[in-house]
Amino acid sequence: MSDEKSMQALLGDEAVAVGALHAGLSAAYGYPGTPSTEILEYLLETYKKQREKAEAKPGNFSARWCSNEKTALEAALGVSFAGRRSIVTMKHVGLNVAGDPFMNGALLGIKGGLVLAVADDPGMHSSQGEQDSRYYAAFAMVPCLEPRTQQEAYDMTREAFEISERFHVPVMLRLVTRLSHARSGVRLQKEREANPLSRITDKTEWMLLPAFARRNYARLIEKQKEIAEWAEAHPANKLEPSAGAAGRGPPPQTGKKDLVVITSGLGGNYYEENLADLAASRGSSPSRLHIGAYPLPVESIRKLCEGAETALVIEEGQPFIEERLRGILPQSIAIAGKLGDGRGGPGVAPRTGELDPDNVRRALGLPPRPNILSVIKTGTFPSSLPNRPPQLCQGCPHGNSYETIRKAMAGFDPALSAVTSDIGCYSLGAMPPYEVPESIVCMGASIGMAKGAVDSGLKYVTAVIGDSTFIHSGITALIDAAAANAAMTVAILDNSIVAMTGCQDTMVPSDKLETLIRGLGVESDHLVVLETKKQLVEENAKLLRKEIEYPGLSVVIFRRECLEAARKRSRAKKA
Numbered sequence: 001m002s003d004e005k006s007m008q009a010l011l012g013d014e015a016v017a018v019g020a021l022h023a024g025l026s027a028a029y030g031y032p033g034t035p036s037t038e039i040l041e042y043l044l045e046t047y048k049k050q051r052e053k054a055e056a057k058p059g060n061f062s063a064r065w066c067s068n069e070k071t072a073l074e075a076a077l078g079v080s081f082a083g084r085r086s087i088v089t090m091k092h093v094g095l096n097v098a099g100d101p102f103m104n105g106a107l108l109g110i111k112g113g114l115v116l117a118v119a120d121d122p123g124m125h126s127s128q129g130e131q132d133s134r135y136y137a138a139f140a141m142v143p144c145l146e147p148r149t150q151q152e153a154y155d156m157t158r159e160a161f162e163i164s165e166r167f168h169v170p171v172m173l174r175l176v177t178r179l180s181h182a183r184s185g186v187r188l189q190k191e192r193e194a195n196p197l198s199r200i201t202d203k204t205e206w207m208l209l210p211a212f213a214r215r216n217y218a219r220l221i222e223k224q225k226e227i228a229e230w231a232e233a234h235p236a237n238k239l240e241p242s243a244g245a246a247g248r249g250p251p252p253q254t255g256k257k258d259l260v261v262i263t264s265g266l267g268g269n270y271y272e273e274n275l276a277d278l279a280a281s282r283g284s285s286p287s288r289l290h291i292g293a294y295p296l297p298v299e300s301i302r303k304l305c306e307g308a309e310t311a312l313v314i315e316e317g318q319p320f321i322e323e324r325l326r327g328i329l330p331q332s333i334a335i336a337g338k339l340g341d342g343r344g345g346p347g348v349a350p351r352t353g354e355l356d357p358d359n360v361r362r363a364l365g366l367p368p369r370p371n372i373l374s375v376i377k378t379g380t381f382p383s384s385l386p387n388r389p390p391q392l393c394q395g396c397p398h399g400n401s402y403e404t405i406r407k408a409m410a411g412f413d414p415a416l417s418a419v420t421s422d423i424g425c426y427s428l429g430a431m432p433p434y435e436v437p438e439s440i441v442c443m444g445a446s447i448g449m450a451k452g453a454v455d456s457g458l459k460y461v462t463a464v465i466g467d468s469t470f471i472h473s474g475i476t477a478l479i480d481a482a483a484a485n486a487a488m489t490v491a492i493l494d495n496s497i498v499a500m501t502g503c504q505d506t507m508v509p510s511d512k513l514e515t516l517i518r519g520l521g522v523e524s525d526h527l528v529v530l531e532t533k534k535q536l537v538e539e540n541a542k543l544l545r546k547e548i549e550y551p552g553l554s555v556v557i558f559r560r561e562c563l564e565a566a567r568k569r570s571r572a573k574k575a
């Protein structure tokens, strides 16, 4: 690799994609979800170039969006079965969908390296929860790597494949929004060749029939010692002794330590931003352990905390390390972090939202920095920045759909009616001026919830779901509703694209949707397709109301292309 090529400015997500390609990746799968989307976008671009050069053929690198995270992970398992390397990308809540193959994947004899790049969204910039994926890795008993820089994202992705093949388990790469979406220079290493096709030979490794599964589970537990030793020795788990403040010379290294610090992920960067001030205020910096490879390096933690009064944990996400410390350290050592004293009081670090240099500074007991950002954040300076809640694009077809739904539902007894909604751009219909949806829970929940609501006695229930979310996880709930001929209406807002995450293609194009829905058991007479248009709102509302009043299952498709997708298409045509 030439010098020019060996250094690139990459987003964290792109660093993962390039790291995977350079590790000899054979296949990549995923479902779009902020902040993970750019990983597969990058890999798809590589695949597209390969196709343009007519190099795409079975066995060469390929990348695909999938119907959901579960199907994506299952495809990756198939690649591993064939002896090749694969990566699966998803956001944190996507791992709930892929939970089944993820947990069981840990019991298989993984052959080709299999890496899950899971991007958490602390602060819920574009999510329904702050779920911390490190819990999933611990639950499945598989290694997890947590990069804190774009360089580490690249290096750790490469390493994750090696680890996966060494321990024969899937490996998780835990990312967070600020790392995924920030750009930095990354030094690239020599590319590795892809694994040759070499499928597994011992079928019992991959058949989780009880007799084999019991054996495999026992073996996974046996592996934990070796995995723990790997984590303990990992260079990303770095123990740094106390050091003197600049110009004051090193402090004594022995004796009582009032404070030791454990950092992980981006928490380590924010800690370091405050380190000079911390050292100056104390006369020395506290001893510190940074954790980047899991399971937790228990011996290093004990060594760090020996003789300490307080261990302060600075970690992005949920108090994963902090909770576990309580089982590792003696009672005499106080643990500070997000959880407080265990009696419900607040911790020194924020329990919700993202870490940043200012709230980490507060956790360290330092006074606020005298800069304008800090002043605005701490609220001591009146901020007049206007609040800008997210909104549907001007002219978005969902706006007309919601006007239609609101008119169609008008006049029904509110005590007997409901509109359940789902995840996508159309969630924004919950905001003014529409304010139509009454529930938004998780991908596909609108249809299942609507069925439960009518089973419970509600009479006029409409489930709103996008075409892509419907394919992701609405189909199975519609099968339930069709089997029971539940008296409800499903409104599919079909804009022919996965809009919210940047206009990825849907798995089932619009012209195939009706055939699919009929195949699930929905009566043709109650499958209605409406053109979504401002001029047709009144007329469409009457048709929709008729279906809502029908005492059985109906599906109404509102169809019009997403404006953003149409713009992209026309730009691509001109290019």
Ligand code: SF4
Pocket: 391, 392, 393, 395, 396, 397, 398, 425, 495, 499, 500, 562, 563, 564, 565
């Ligand atoms: S991206 Fe498309 S679907 Fe989303 S709000 Fe804009 S126009 Fe509507």
